[in-house]
Amino acid sequence: MWFASPADVRERLSAVDYLTDDSIATSVFLAGALGKPLLAEGPAGVGKTQLAKAVAAATGAQLVRLQCYEGLDEARALYEWNYKKQLLRIQAGNGEDWDATHDDIFTEEFLLERPLLRAIRSQEPTVLLIDETDKADVEVEGLLLEILSDYQVTIPELGTITAVRRPYVVLTSNATRELSEALKRRCLYLHLEYPTPERERDIVLAQVPAIEAGLAEQLARTVATLRTLELKKSPSIAETVDWAHTLLALGRTELDGATVGATLGVVLKHASDQTRARKELAL
Amino acid sequence: MSLLDRHVGFVHALREAGLPVSLAEGLDAARALQVIDLAERESLRAAYAATLVKRPSYRPGFDTLFDLWFPASTTGLSGPRPEVPGDGQDVVDLETAGVPELRDRLAELLLGADGMNEFARAMVERFGRQAAGPGRQNWFSYPVLRALSPETLMARLLAEVLAGQERGGLAEKVARQRIGENTRRFTDAVSTDVRRRIAEDSGIERIARSAVRSPLEQLDFLRVTKADLARLRREVHPLARRLATRLTVKHRLGHRGRLDFRRTVRASLSSGGVPLTVFNKPRRPHRPELVVLCDTSDSVASFAHFTLLLTYALREQFAKVRAFGFVDTVDEITRFFVPGADVAEAMTKLAAEADMVRFGRTNYGNAFERFAERYGDAVGPKTSLLILGDARSNYQPPALETLKRLTKEARHAYWLNPEPVSQWDTGDSLATAYGGVVPMHECRNVVQLAAFIEELA
Numbered sequence: 001m002w003f004a005s006p007a008d009v010r011e012r013l014s015a016v017d018y019l020t021d022d023s024i025a026t027s028v029f030l031a032g033a034l035g036k037p038l039l040a041e042g043p044a045g046v047g048k049t050q051l052a053k054a055v056a057a058a059t060g061a062q063l064v065r066l067q068c069y070e071g072l073d074e075a076r077a078l079y080e081w082n083y084k085k086q087l088l089r090i091q092a093g094n095g096e097d098w099d100a101t102h103d104d105i106f107t108e109e110f111l112l113e114r115p116l117l118r119a120i121r122s123q124e125p126t127v128l129l130i131d132e133t134d135k136a137d138v139e140v141e142g143l144l145l146e147i148l149s150d151y152q153v154t155i156p157e158l159g160t161i162t163a164v165r166r167p168y169v170v171l172t173s174n175a176t177r178e179l180s181e182a183l184k185r186r187c188l189y190l191h192l193e194y195p196t197p198e199r200e201r202d203i204v205l206a207q208v209p210a211i212e213a214g215l216a217e218q219l220a221r222t223v224a225t226l227r228t229l230e231l232k233k234s235p236s237i238a239e240t241v242d243w244a245h246t247l248l249a250l251g252r253t254e255l256d257g258a259t260v261g262a263t264l265g266v267v268l269k270h271a272s273d274q275t276r277a278r279k280e281l282a283l
Numbered sequence: 284m285s286l287l288d289r290h291v292g293f294v295h296a297l298r299e300a301g302l303p304v305s306l307a308e309g310l311d312a313a314r315a316l317q318v319i320d321l322a323e324r325e326s327l328r329a330a331y332a333a334t335l336v337k338r339p340s341y342r343p344g345f346d347t348l349f350d351l352w353f354p355a356s357t358t359g360l361s362g363p364r365p366e367v368p369g370d371g372q373d374v375v376d377l378e379t380a381g382v383p384e385l386r387d388r389l390a391e392l393l394l395g396a397d398g399m400n401e402f403a404r405a406m407v408e409r410f411g412r413q414a415a416g417p418g419r420q421n422w423f424s425y426p427v428l429r430a431l432s433p434e435t436l437m438a439r440l441l442a443e444v445l446a447g448q449e450r451g452g453l454a455e456k457v458a459r460q461r462i463g464e465n466t467r468r469f470t471d472a473v474s475t476d477v478r479r480r481i482a483e484d485s486g487i488e489r490i491a492r493s494a495v496r497s498p499l500e501q502l503d504f505l506r507v508t509k510a511d512l513a514r515l516r517r518e519v520h521p522l523a524r525r526l527a528t529r530l531t532v533k534h535r536l537g538h539r540g541r542l543d544f545r546r547t548v549r550a551s552l553s554s555g556g557v558p559l560t561v562f563n564k565p566r567r568p569h570r571p572e573l574v575v576l577c578d579t580s581d582s583v584a585s586f587a588h589f590t591l592l593l594t595y596a597l598r599e600q601f602a603k604v605r606a607f608g609f610v611d612t613v614d615e616i617t618r619f620f621v622p623g624a625d626v627a628e629a630m631t632k633l634a635a636e637a638d639m640v641r642f643g644r645t646n647y648g649n650a651f652e653r654f655a656e657r658y659g660d661a662v663g664p665k666t667s668l669l670i671l672g673d674a675r676s677n678y679q680p681p682a683l684e685t686l687k688r689l690t691k692e693a694r695h696a697y698w699l700n701p702e703p704v705s706q707w708d709t710g711d712s713l714a715t716a717y718g719g720v721v722p723m724h725e726c727r728n729v730v731q732l733a734a735f736i737e738e739l740a
Binding site: 005006022023025026027029030033034036038039041083084087091175176177178181184185187188189190191197218221222224225228256257260280281282283 | 303305307308311314315318319320323325326328329330332333334336337339342452453454456457460461520524525557559560561733
């Protein structure tokens with residue numbers, strides 16, 4: 001068992017500075033209780049990856065991370081044979097017959113473990129983070145299906161390896177591509193949106209304890225307003241926190257128009273976004 | 284109703300409202316009910332959402348139905364409610380207080396005080412009941428909103444919040460956004476409670492069917508409202524990215540490209556001819572060129588708006604995109620979509636400056652002729668040609684030959700038509716004639732657009 005109840009999730013995640021709301025706490029709890037992978041989807045910067053890290057930190061599990069990208073394949077995600085070492089072994093083993101050599105070079109010793117296999121074989125409690133699943137090609141999803149429904153991997157030369165301890169799996173996606181129905185069906189789904197201003201204020205207060213509550217509140221509300229503008233890239237939670245650090249470093253206690261104008265670069269990283277914000281907010 | 288019946292009824296209602304809930308997912312939800320505390324309504328909602336709702340666009344419909352099947356309270360229990368602890372002020376008695384006092388309370392709530400849902404429920408109780416036919420009563424949200432008129436509180440609240448600060452600046456914008464958001468929450472709470480009461484009177488199934496709008500991606504492009512367009516915009520970007528990937532020619536010679544034989548052999552010399560390191564030729568990504576021809580006339584105004592958005596999104600994905608808008612004659616509109624420009628601004632500029640005779644009558648034939656004449660060189664063997672429009676040409680000559688020539692030169696050509704197939708070829712539609720030259724696809728909503736993109740593979 002990973003967590004005892006949604007309230008337990010809330011408490012233990014907030015102990016590692018990750019503030020949850022009802023839907024996050026319940027989904028995280030259910031993923032553990034039902035032993036199902038959790039698919040967290042939402043715009044960049046709402047704390048999807050952070051959620052997996054927080055679960056690992058709160059439960060004292062090790063975190064295994066598979067970062068997806070275009071062109072990710074089985075050899076990078078699952079396992080690979082150590083080809084160089086195999087060659088050396090063949091060269092070194094003079095006089096042996098082929099059968100002996102063949103049996104010899106497809107053993108544990110020559111297997112290179114990649115994140116998925118490592119998570120399956122791990123003896124300790126493990127959180128497996130499959131990050132930015134939408135970046136990977138469709139074929140990778142097929143590979144994930146076997147692992148996510150049965151927690152097992154088949155290696156032709158070694159046979160089927162089944163998980164000793166089921167890892168806690170978190171998949172994240174920015175929804176740049178629709179994931180397949182089959183994959184979604186196997187997962188619990190958590191849609192993460194930008195936090196409410198109240199929650200974001202609390203996040204800022206937790207991450208930047210030195211800041212005044214009033215300023216944190218102003219900050220959260222201003223960021224919420226920025227997010228309603230149609231921007232190319234809405235400010236992420238991490239950027240709000242950066243902004244808080246910036247204001248603190250500058251010694252500001254009030255977030256007025258001039259201060260926002262001078263520090264806008266901390267939260268908006270496109271020239272056109274900045275122009276737009278300046279115009280809309282009359283800075 | 285037992286919990287099991289309620290669960291089954293709810294899942295059934297979701298399916299009826301167009302949410303694809305599979306058997307396995309229904310079972311997951313049932314399993315989840317065993318491990319959570321059923322008295323906690325919000326965790327119940329979250330548990331159902333996590334197991335059954337796998338696309339954000341289904342969420343509003345889900346919430347409406349959840350509120351109907353698992354209502355917050357029932358009218359029978361509406362005795363003295365536990366008063367919400369106010370912030371030190373005396374709490375207004377919601378059952379007897381006059382309208383001005385209630386509006387004061389609403390003002391507090393709109394500024395972020397707790398107890399919005401209780402207040403909304405009490406207000407529906409007081410103002411929402413109206414006689415509907417002899418001897419029957421029914422519930423409406425309109426009289427509640429009329430009695431309290433939350434929108435008219437804005438000016439007063441702004442004055443209160445800003446308290447002497449400069450108007451029109453950042454502070455006002457932030458305050459407006461917050462009050463507007465809370466007003467929307469109040470209206471939602473009122474209509475949720477109204478639906479709950481109707482359901483109590485006349486059964487959940489009856490109201491459930493009419494309460495849920497179809498999910499965003501099934502909305503007809505020709506019938507979307509302004510608010511939907513803003514949300515559609517967010518759906519379009521990922522689709523454009525997928526379209527770009529689909530049109531890309533795939534070299535699938537292994538993920539790492541072809542073996543670089545020369546380099547591998549040369550490297551093996553240092554290890555006595557044993558190829559310890561294998562080199563691959565890097566994959567050269569093929570980036571296609573795209574020419575988009577879109578009908579921007581008023582008859583397809585909202586579709587045109589959408590196609591321009593699609594064009595804009597595509598602009599960022601392709602090596603080279605040239606976009607042309609037409610009504611009667613053609614104009615190149617690529618210049619309005621420079622990468623990094625602002626979408627909303629580009630649209631306004633486009634409407635003001637482009638030479639397309641915006642209120643003229645669509646003439647596909649003439650548009651194709653002019654296109655071939657002025658921009659014929661835009662289409663080449665590397666180009667994908669995408670035509671967007673309803674193929675209604677106001678009985679003008681279709682210029683099929685010209686279109687045939689253009690299509691032959693392009694690598695691929697596709698036509699997306701926002702009209703339902705049943706209306707093709709009625710009136711002045713030349714759907715079949717054009718469809719014979721360029722494969723034509725019905726594309727009325729995001730689902731169909733996504734399906735088209737999948738088909739390209």
